[in-house]
Amino acid sequence: MHRYRTHTCGQLRRDNVGETVRLSGWVHRKRDHGNLLFVDLRDHYGLTQCVIETDGEHFPAVEAVRSESVVTIEGPVVERSDETVNPELGTGDIEVRIRAFSVISEAEPLPMPVFGEADYPEDIRLRYRFLDLRREVMQRNILLRAGVVSSIRRRMVDQGFTEFQTPILTASSPEGARDFLVPSRLHPGQFYALPQAPQQFKQLVMASGFDRYFQIAPCFRDEDARADRSPGEFYQLDMEMSFVTQEDVFAAIEPVMHGVFDEFSDRTITAMPFPRIAYADAMLRYGSDKPDLRNPIENADATEIFRDSEFKIFREQIHKGAVARAIPAPGAGARPRSFFDKMIGFAQENGAKGLAYVIFEDGAGKGPIAKLLSDAELDGIRQATGVGDGDAVFFSCARRAEAEHIAGLVRTRVGEELGLIEQDAFRFCWIVDYPMYEYDEQLKKIEFSHNPFSMPQGGLEALETVEPLEILAFQYDIVCNGIELSSGAIRNHEPATMVKAFEIAGYTAADVEARFGALYHAFQYGCPPHGGIAPGIDRIVMLLADEPNIREVTLFPMNQQAQDLMMGAPSEASMHQLRDLHIRLAPDVDKKAQEATLAQE
Numbered sequence: 001m002h003r004y005r006t007h008t009c010g011q012l013r014r015d016n017v018g019e020t021v022r023l024s025g026w027v028h029r030k031r032d033h034g035n036l037l038f039v040d041l042r043d044h045y046g047l048t049q050c051v052i053e054t055d056g057e058h059f060p061a062v063e064a065v066r067s068e069s070v071v072t073i074e075g076p077v078v079e080r081s082d083e084t085v086n087p088e089l090g091t092g093d094i095e096v097r098i099r100a101f102s103v104i105s106e107a108e109p110l111p112m113p114v115f116g117e118a119d120y121p122e123d124i125r126l127r128y129r130f131l132d133l134r135r136e137v138m139q140r141n142i143l144l145r146a147g148v149v150s151s152i153r154r155r156m157v158d159q160g161f162t163e164f165q166t167p168i169l170t171a172s173s174p175e176g177a178r179d180f181l182v183p184s185r186l187h188p189g190q191f192y193a194l195p196q197a198p199q200q201f202k203q204l205v206m207a208s209g210f211d212r213y214f215q216i217a218p219c220f221r222d223e224d225a226r227a228d229r230s231p232g233e234f235y236q237l238d239m240e241m242s243f244v245t246q247e248d249v250f251a252a253i254e255p256v257m258h259g260v261f262d263e264f265s266d267r268t269i270t271a272m273p274f275p276r277i278a279y280a281d282a283m284l285r286y287g288s289d290k291p292d293l294r295n296p297i298e299n300a301d302a303t304e305i306f307r308d309s310e311f312k313i314f315r316e317q318i319h320k321g322a323v324a325r326a327i328p329a330p331g332a333g334a335r336p337r338s339f340f341d342k343m344i345g346f347a348q349e350n351g352a353k354g355l356a357y358v359i360f361e362d363g364a365g366k367g368p369i370a371k372l373l374s375d376a377e378l379d380g381i382r383q384a385t386g387v388g389d390g391d392a393v394f395f396s397c398a399r400r401a402e403a404e405h406i407a408g409l410v411r412t413r414v415g416e417e418l419g420l421i422e423q424d425a426f427r428f429c430w431i432v433d434y435p436m437y438e439y440d441e442q443l444k445k446i447e448f449s450h451n452p453f454s455m456p457q458g459g460l461e462a463l464e465t466v467e468p469l470e471i472l473a474f475q476y477d478i479v480c481n482g483i484e485l486s487s488g489a490i491r492n493h494e495p496a497t498m499v500k501a502f503e504i505a506g507y508t509a510a511d512v513e514a515r516f517g518a519l520y521h522a523f524q525y526g527c528p529p530h531g532g533i534a535p536g537i538d539r540i541v542m543l544l545a546d547e548p549n550i551r552e553v554t555l556f557p558m559n560q561q562a563q564d565l566m567m568g569a570p571s572e573a574s575m576h577q578l579r580d581l582h583i584r585l586a587p588d589v590d591k592k593a594q595e596a597t598l599a600q601e
Contacts, residue, residue, distance in 0.1 A: 004072060004104075010046020012077055014093050021096060022074045023048060024104065026134065027067050029115045037062055039098070041073060044139075049086070049095040050075070058101035068107040068114055068134070074100035122551075127565040129556055141553045144264060145541045149216055151263055152237055152537075155256045161212040161239060166201035168194060168218070173515070178222035180232075188582035194220035197534060199453060200519050202240040203491055206530040207522035214239040216537065222562075228483060228539055230550050231562035236486070240532035246474050246490050249531050250274070250430060257478065257485070257535065261426050264544045270428040274478070278433040287325070287408020289434075292482030293427035295415035299407045300384040302326040302395060310372040314356070314397045324397040325407035328385040329414045332392040333359045339417070340367075343394060346413055352406045356395040360387055367392075412482075426480055426543065433457075434475040437468045437504065448505050450475045453498075453519070454489035455529075460497045468504050478535065480543060488533025495523045 004024040012021065025043035032038075039050045039062060050073050052062050065071060075097040086092030111127075112120045114134045125132040132138055153163070172179045172193040179193040195201070197219045205213045217238040225231040237256075241249060254272045261269050275293070282289050285298045302324040306314040314324055332339065340357055347355040358373070358381060359366040365378045373381075385393050394414070396406040415421050436456045438449035446468050454473040456462050462471050474490035492498050498520065502512045513520050541553040551557040558564050578585065 008045035009041050009043040009048045010090055012048055012091050012094050012096070014079060016077045017079045017094060019077050020075065020099075021077055022072060022100075023050070023096065024072045025070065026114075027065055027069050027071060027107075029067060030062075030065075038095075039073070041071070041096075042134075046090055048091045049080075049089075050098050051095050052098040052101075056098065058098060061101055061103070062098060065103055066107045066109065068110060068131070069103055070105040070107075072100075072102045072104060073098050122559060123565060126551075126557065126559055129566045133555070138552070141541070141545045141547065142555055144545055145537070145553055148260055148264060148541050148544065149537060151260050152256060153216065155259055156214045156237070156239065159212070159252060159255075161214040162210065163215050164205060164210070164213055165215055166195070166198040166205075166217065170195050170201075173200060180220045180222050183581040183583055185581050196221050197236070198238050199451070200516065202238060202532060203453065203493075203519060203530065204522055206240055206242045206491075207493075207519075207525075207527045211242045212239075213241075213532075217534070225558070225560045225562065228542065228550055230538060230554060231558050231560070234550075235537040236534040237537060238532070238534045240530055242528040242530045244490070244529070244531050246432070246476060246531065249488060249490070249533055250476075253478070253486075253533055253535070257428065257480075257540075260540065261480075261544065265426065266424075268425040270426065274428040274430055276430045276432050279431055279435065280433070282431050283404045283408075284325075287404045287406070287411055288482070289431050289477065290479050290482055290484045291429065291431075292412065292415075292421070293429055294422035294425055294481060295412065296420055296422075297328055297330070297411050297415050299404075299411055300326045300328075302381065302384060305377050305380045305384070306395075306397070309374070309377055311356070311369050312372075314395070317397050322398050323400050323403050324395055325403050326381060326385050327394040327396070327407050327410045327414060328387050329357075329392040329394060329418065330387065330420065331390055331418060332414070333361055333390040335392075340392070343410065343413065343417075347396070347406055347410055350406060350409050351402070352396060352398070355406075355410065356397070357392055358395075359392045360389055362389060369395075428478065428480050431477045431479060432475075433472045434477075435469065436471040436473040436475075436501070439469060445506055446504060449473075451487065451489045452502065452505070453491050455492045455531075456497070456501060460494065460500060463497065463500045463504065474531070476533070478533065483539055483543060485539050486533050486535035488531065490529070490531035493523055493527040493529055495520060498523060 001022055006022045009023055009025045023041055025041045028040040028042035028047060030037060030039050035054050037052050037054065037059065041048050041050050052059055073096060077094050077096055080093055080095055110131065112124050112131055114131055117135065117137060133142065169182060169192040173196065177196055179196065182192040182194065184190045184192060198217050202213055215238050217236055218233055219236055220233050223231065241252060250273065254274055258269055258272055279289055282291055284301060287299055303318055306324045307318050309315055318324065344355045356369050357367055358370050360382065365373060381393055382388065387393055394410055396403045396410065398406065435449045436454065437446045440447045450473060454475045457472045457474060458466065476488055477484050478486045492501060499509045499512050538550045538553060542550050545553050547553055556564065556566065563569065
């Protein structure tokens with residue numbers, strides 16, 4: 001008989017009744033039923049109920065052992081009585097009579113329970129993550145993640161993609177976030193950067209003659225935590241293809257996304273091909289480039305309706321360059337005044353000066369601004385939004401970006417309040433035709449709006465003849481249920497186009513060659529047109545697990561302050577380490593480091 005186990009804790013069935021078995025695992029919980037003591041023994045594979053009588057030889061040891069101790073149990077498998085069968089367990093028809101018992105590893109009193117699903121503070125859960133991960137929901141989430149990664153790999157290989165690994169220590173690159181820098185011991189004063197994404201490397205893979213690349217890539221960005229973004233590191237399905245158009249990339253990635261969501265969920269999934277929505281259209285209709293298509297509400301442009309209306313507040317703003325957006329609220333006409341006041345308050349909490357509305361009833365408009373609108377203007381609102389009697393319409397008016405942002409937030413809140421959000425569905429779409437550039441109001445300069453390595457629509461000619469803010473790019477995002485899963489693009493592969501694109505954003509040709517020399521030179525020696533995308537693994541699993549926070553689907557996440565409470569990272573470096581790396585800390589930091597070193601010594 002094996003030293004630790006003949007079976008796992010999820011393996012035994014009625015067919016095993018009469019066998020003597022040996023099981024090892026964690027003491028999940030104990031239940032004292034008078035003359036019997038029940039022990040639920042748990043391992044990675046499941047749970048088995050074990051039982052011992054009070055007069056049993058090993059009863060004192062079983063009674064004394066703490067929860068989460070690791071033990072070995074030996075005894076016969078017996079059938080449970082009909083009234084004690086547990087249909088929720090695969091092993092629920094049997095139990096093991098404890099005839100031998102030994103403690104492999106005794107557990108100290110627990111800082112947090114493993115049995116049950118108590119909501120413990122995040123700092124406790126992360127500090128004792130090895131305990132947190134023993135909980136059933138966490139085991140399920142992490143195994144789901146492993147299954148998703150395995151499924152993605154299989155689907156990519158089946159489509160002819162080859163997995164390569166790209167470097168972790170590389171050069172700094174302007175990907176849109178702060179780099180993590182790694183000092184070089186061999187080259188004093190110089191630093192590596194951890195890759196924000198394998199962007200340049202995967203393009204160089206295409207320039208090297210490989211046709212279809214992918215990897216489950218670690219990415220590192222020194223940015224603040226969010227519910228759908230881990231601070232520090234995350235993983236993505238990084239892929240790139242040669243000799244492709246935008247539609248070729250869509251055709252390659254859609255079956256992977258659809259297949260994975262179909263494999264790991266029972267929800268309705270958007271049929272392929274996924275809808276394509278232009279960026280400008282998405283901002284108008286949904287107030288976001290990450291639209292949740294489970295919400296049937298579509299916003300409308302109401303600028304011309306209010307341009308010459310008697311509603312002075314909107315009219316004056318529009319004459320100064322503002323736009324008006326209408327947000328339908330189907331069936332909201334029957335809601336009390338408090339509903340409308342609540343929506344106004346919500347808009348104001350999110351930075352709006354206010355929110356106007358009209359209620360349609362008996363063929364007329366009602367509400368605070370209805371009397372200021374003509375019949376023609378009210379008819380225009382009905383036609384633009386598709387509303388009728390019993391419905392209401394909210395209005396946002398401000399500069400375009402602000403008006404659409406507020407309209408998007410209100411659209412989402414109205415959909416939630418009115419119960420319009422489709423349940424048990426994954427609704428995908430592509431957002432396409434992103435602007436190549438945007439104007440940074442703080443820096444007072446033109447910046448790349450998306451990926452700087454993208455091909456502008458119209459190529460070099462567009463860069464030379466079209467106003468920069470009017471240039472569109474072959475850039476695209478894939479969105480599911482209001483969450484951006486990935487950004488991608490058809491890449492620029494022409495040296496002259498690359499130089500001109502960066503020149504518009506304030507870089508000189510010398511800057512391009514110095515900062516992106518590998519790509520720049522690769523383009524000069526024959527580079528195929530290529531494009532790709534990189535869906536986030538963490539966000540995919542978060543959606544499939546129906547978890548609100550990405551930390552619930554990550555093995556060892558950091559907290560909101562980018563700290564690993566379990567491992568104690570980040571931590572002080574010793575003076576010896578700093579000298580090796582030729583690093584001198586700023587005076588105030590240096591003093592703290594010296595004090596920490598002395599305390600350790």
